[in-house]
Amino acid sequence: RCGGGAQMEQEPDDRYYIRRCVELAKTAIGYTSPNPMVGCVIVKDRKIVGEGFHPKAGQPHAEVFALRDAGDLAENGTAYVSLEPCNHYGRTPPCTEALIKARVKKVVIGMVDPNAIVDSKGIRKLRDAGIEVTVGVEEELCKKLNEAYIHQMLTGKPFVTLRYSIAVNGHHLDQLGEEVTERGGYYSKLLQEHDAIILSSTSSFPASKEPGANQPLQILLSRSPNSQIQTPNPADDATSKVIIFTEKEMNVEPETSQKGIETVVFDKTSLISVLEHCKHQGLCSVLLDLRGDYADFEDVLREGFEQNLFQKLVVEVLPIWRGSEQTALKHIYVEQRVKNLTSMISGKSILLVGYFE
Numbered sequence: 001r002c003g004g005g006a007q008m009e010q011e012p013d014d015r016y017y018i019r020r021c022v023e024l025a026k027t028a029i030g031y032t033s034p035n036p037m038v039g040c041v042i043v044k045d046r047k048i049v050g051e052g053f054h055p056k057a058g059q060p061h062a063e064v065f066a067l068r069d070a071g072d073l074a075e076n077g078t079a080y081v082s083l084e085p086c087n088h089y090g091r092t093p094p095c096t097e098a099l100i101k102a103r104v105k106k107v108v109i110g111m112v113d114p115n116a117i118v119d120s121k122g123i124r125k126l127r128d129a130g131i132e133v134t135v136g137v138e139e140e141l142c143k144k145l146n147e148a149y150i151h152q153m154l155t156g157k158p159f160v161t162l163r164y165s166i167a168v169n170g171h172h173l174d175q176l177g178e179e180v181t182e183r184g185g186y187y188s189k190l191l192q193e194h195d196a197i198i199l200s201s202t203s204s205f206p207a208s209k210e211p212g213a214n215q216p217l218q219i220l221l222s223r224s225p226n227s228q229i230q231t232p233n234p235a236d237d238a239t240s241k242v243i244i245f246t247e248k249e250m251n252v253e254p255e256t257s258q259k260g261i262e263t264v265v266f267d268k269t270s271l272i273s274v275l276e277h278c279k280h281q282g283l284c285s286v287l288l289d290l291r292g293d294y295a296d297f298e299d300v301l302r303e304g305f306e307q308n309l310f311q312k313l314v315v316e317v318l319p320i321w322r323g324s325e326q327t328a329l330k331h332i333y334v335e336q337r338v339k340n341l342t343s344m345i346s347g348k349s350i351l352l353v354g355y356f357e
């Protein structure tokens with residue numbers, strides 16, 4: 001080491017390693033529901049000796065992969081995990097046991113697991129085994145990573161993102177901006193992040209262009225009588241399943257001969273019934289995309305606002321001056337509040353992202 005006399009060495013940076021955990025966890029964006037995304041890093045003598053992430057519900061947890069990667073080097077090392085290690089026998093055995101067996105000296109945790117069967121029991125188990133435990137490192141980042149999982153665990157309902165486009169003169173637009181559906185564009189990423197997307201029966205579905213993205217389930221709403229259901233283009237949407245929610249009186253007859261299309265007929269289509277259906281399918285995050293026939297959305301929007309079913313808001317402002325008065329947004333109540341608004345650029349559009357209070 002240069003610098004001669006200075007004996008002060010930097011302590012290993014807990015925040016750095018938890019950020020690495022979050023990065024690893026994100027490898028599985030769109031694949032883990034109803035499970036959370038989790039990353040784990042094993043550090044020994046200030047070197048990363050093992051890394052892992054949870055790839056998919058039913059498969060081993062992040063800690064198992066990281067411990068496997070570290071092998072014997074895990075002994076006396078520190079395990080960094082973005083989520084509290086589990087302490088229960090689910091589809092996989094408890095991670096606390098794996099960490100204890102590997103004889104790690106310390107565990108650094110991003111956030112407590114809100115799942116009632118875990119909920120700090122993992123932390124207690126590790127401490128009881130004589131392992132030093134630190135909790136809450138880069139907690140906000142870890143919570144953001146799993147905002148849908150946390151919401152679903154605490155409320156029992158899927159996390160809903162409301163998205164729409166507007167022109168600079170404030171009118172609702174039925175279109176997406178340039179480049180936003182390309183790889184790295186916000187729309188392509190939204191599709192990758194959400195387990196399902198609710199579309200009007202007349203809107204197009206540009207599949208996510210993120211490499212290896214798990215395409216969301218397409219939920220087509222058909223409110224308007226005689227609406228022409230646009231069945232997906234097989235070349236574009238090969239991996240996306242489609243489900244059509246319709247009402248008896250609509251007599252919608254989509255071409256159900258196409259593979260992967262399921263039709264569910266309700267007496268009355270309600271957002272809560274659609275969300276219930278998603279929950280039973282293990283889908284934790286739903287994107288409500290206001291494009292296409294506005295009439296399809298009128299009821300679900302009103303219900304969503306009245307019942308407080310929306311969590312996140314994504315508004316795309318396109319650099320154009322246009323639009324008609326026809327809009328589904330007339331049901332957005334003035335008393336609605338959004339918090340933590342941030343803005344960013346995607347393609348040629350400005351994006352506003354916030355959370356409903």
Ligand code: AOF
Pocket residue numbers: 034035036037038039053054057058059060061062063083084085086089090091092093095113115118
């Ligand atoms: C961890 N590490 O990587 C994940 C955890 O059905 P199972 O066995 O997969 O258990 C699912 C629950 O385990 C899930 O609801 C959440 O509480 C926790 N997920 N825990 O220690 C992980 N994915």
Ligand code: ZN
Pocket residue numbers: 061063085086087093094095096
């Ligand atoms: Zn686990």
